[in-house]
Amino acid sequence: xxxxxxxxxxxxxxxxxxxxxxxxxxxxxxxxxxxxxxxxxxxxxxxxxxxxxxxxxxxxxxxxxxxxxxxxxxxxxxxxxxxxxxxxxxxxxxxxxxxxxxxxxxxxxxxxxxxxxxxxxxxxxxxxxxxxxxxxxxxxxxxxxxxxxxxxxxxxxxxxxxxxxxxxxxxxxxxxxxxxxxxxxxxxxxxxxxxxxxxxxxxxxxxxxxxxxxxxxxxxxxxxxxxxxxxxxxxxxxxxxxxxxxxxxxxxxxxxxxxxxxxxxxxxxxxxxxxxxxxxxxxxxxxxxxxxxxxxxxxxxxxxxxxxxxxxxxxxxxxxxxxxx
Amino acid sequence: xxxxxxxxxxxxxxxxxxxxxxxxxxxxxxxxxxxxxxxxxxxxxxxxxxxxxxxxxxxxxxxxxxxxxxxxxxxxxxxxxxxxxxxxxxxxxxxxxxxxxxxxxxxxxxxxxxxxxxxxxxxxxxxxxxxxxxxxxxxxxxxxxxxxxxxxxxxxxxxxxxxxxxxxxxxxxxxxxxxxxxxxxxxxxxxxxxxxxxxxxxxxxxxxxxxxxxxxxxxxxxxxxxxxxxxxxxxxxxxxxxxxxxxxxxxxxxxxxxxxxxxxxxxxxxxxxxxxxxxxxxxxxxxxxxxxxxxxxxxxxxxxxxxxxxxxxxxxxxxxxxxxx
Numbered sequence: 001x002x003x004x005x006x007x008x009x010x011x012x013x014x015x016x017x018x019x020x021x022x023x024x025x026x027x028x029x030x031x032x033x034x035x036x037x038x039x040x041x042x043x044x045x046x047x048x049x050x051x052x053x054x055x056x057x058x059x060x061x062x063x064x065x066x067x068x069x070x071x072x073x074x075x076x077x078x079x080x081x082x083x084x085x086x087x088x089x090x091x092x093x094x095x096x097x098x099x100x101x102x103x104x105x106x107x108x109x110x111x112x113x114x115x116x117x118x119x120x121x122x123x124x125x126x127x128x129x130x131x132x133x134x135x136x137x138x139x140x141x142x143x144x145x146x147x148x149x150x151x152x153x154x155x156x157x158x159x160x161x162x163x164x165x166x167x168x169x170x171x172x173x174x175x176x177x178x179x180x181x182x183x184x185x186x187x188x189x190x191x192x193x194x195x196x197x198x199x200x201x202x203x204x205x206x207x208x209x210x211x212x213x214x215x216x217x218x219x220x221x222x223x224x225x226x227x228x229x230x231x232x233x234x235x236x237x238x239x240x241x242x243x244x245x246x247x248x249x250x251x252x253x254x255x256x257x258x259x260x261x262x263x264x265x266x267x268x269x270x271x272x273x274x275x276x277x278x279x280x281x282x283x284x285x286x287x288x289x290x291x292x293x294x295x296x297x298x299x300x301x302x303x304x305x306x307x308x309x310x311x312x313x314x315x316x317x318x319x320x321x322x323x324x325x
Numbered sequence: 326x327x328x329x330x331x332x333x334x335x336x337x338x339x340x341x342x343x344x345x346x347x348x349x350x351x352x353x354x355x356x357x358x359x360x361x362x363x364x365x366x367x368x369x370x371x372x373x374x375x376x377x378x379x380x381x382x383x384x385x386x387x388x389x390x391x392x393x394x395x396x397x398x399x400x401x402x403x404x405x406x407x408x409x410x411x412x413x414x415x416x417x418x419x420x421x422x423x424x425x426x427x428x429x430x431x432x433x434x435x436x437x438x439x440x441x442x443x444x445x446x447x448x449x450x451x452x453x454x455x456x457x458x459x460x461x462x463x464x465x466x467x468x469x470x471x472x473x474x475x476x477x478x479x480x481x482x483x484x485x486x487x488x489x490x491x492x493x494x495x496x497x498x499x500x501x502x503x504x505x506x507x508x509x510x511x512x513x514x515x516x517x518x519x520x521x522x523x524x525x526x527x528x529x530x531x532x533x534x535x536x537x538x539x540x541x542x543x544x545x546x547x548x549x550x551x552x553x554x555x556x557x558x559x560x561x562x563x564x565x566x567x568x569x570x571x572x573x574x575x576x577x578x579x580x581x582x583x584x585x586x587x588x589x590x591x592x593x594x595x596x597x598x599x600x601x602x603x604x605x606x607x608x609x610x611x612x613x614x615x616x617x618x619x620x621x622x623x624x625x626x627x628x629x630x631x632x633x634x635x636x637x638x639x640x641x642x643x644x645x646x647x648x649x650x
Contacts, residue, residue, distance in 0.1 A: 038475070090434045110478060110479070113472075116444065117475075121464075123464050124465055127461055128457075140445075143441075143445035143446050146438040147360045150438050151357065153438075
């Protein structure tokens, strides 16, 4: 998707995104200047606000954007920001969006607590929505996404990690929050249960596709666009879909070399070879095809339940998949 | 307070504490065995359940214990457990209650996420109480306690830390959760606002006293009773009330030696000297007197608003202070 297409998609919700931003800024305020400096820093991580934008676009198609949708958008974005802060601690990252990460600027421990503050304040904001279903679903989603991150950590350098476990991890750590955001946007607009469920399915498939593409971009993306150094996952022994595909079809010798890289026992040359082999063997493209399959399934769910929204939702989905090219 | 007195205090709420325990165990269940193993491990940190017990005793005096009080107790204990898990990461502790800490058994990162899971599940349980006030107060309390921990970290080795900042830190990281627990126990029993406010004051003073005494015990406690090695705070440059008292009245030479220890520039002999000087100079006792003052103020607040509860609340408070002897 071009920058133009993204702008066209966002144009009708620009004023609403500004209201989401105001909610976030208000929720990040702090009496203590030490804390205010930290929350303001993380506020600057917020970029395209994809999660709030999707929620707003869905609300628009489900009867209209209400003040509660601005709040939902702020909650989704703050939960996302909290996970970014914690991810940077876990990955030992020092840069995000061209500025120092919280862990680098302060310390791992401060960053951990900062993430928790964001979680707590997001849930505080959510509580003020007064919707028991939303509260239940999103607090469960926060627990689940932490569980997904633990699972992922636990299986770092597990060269035998299979597709079922890969899917479970990305569903937990990424897709469930998308599913909750999309479903709740419809629910809070007063949509019937059938529509809410269809949008939850759309969110789950979109989030799954997003993570598959995100993993692919770490292998073959453009450093300038992706905004971080590539190949990090391979170096950290994170097994992703192209690696699983290649492992399952490789010759015994190639398989052994792949396993060595994933276990951190390979040379730099082995890692470079693997990255090239993943592309040349069509495994990266196979993962992209898989992402498009998920998008297709998500769009099928909404095209029946909410045909009016299908074109916009297809455009959003296109934006997720096109990042892969 | 003897073991007998504590048992006498707990006896009427033993069945209720068992129900709190059931709520906690149910909330800690996990589909994924990797997660279930971790949450079960942390469940074993739960000991005397002081926070739930106080909430239950207050409820009893405010009209009776209701199912929502068992849930409140579980939420308070789970938030407390989450902070213990994070504290152990921050302190690099390897033992708690005679078993390995989560950070030692798994990793710092897993422990951080485990703490977050506990927070998220506590708030999920809290949401199912359906009380907007409780949700608002406790989610704010979680944010505030993280902010207090950041402040404390930030002022580690700050030998100039003054009494006002010390109080702000212990209020944020400890006392506010006590205040919320005590106030909400009364609120959820249907007590009038005046009683709720009095119990919030009691909780704030009790929590403040608790933390002062906890800091003192790190200097002069009995290792077997306290269950951890002593002098950790001095080694880590954590400035506590006795240190502040001594610094303000010491000779220039002693003051310089104290400052050197707090900054981590002293020898082991300097640290041993400081610990002895804090006792011999009466500064430890002065901190204990201060803790008793807070308890007295807390009891004054409740003796007017809820005279029936005063004897029990005095017994609870006595238990907190007596740990100092």
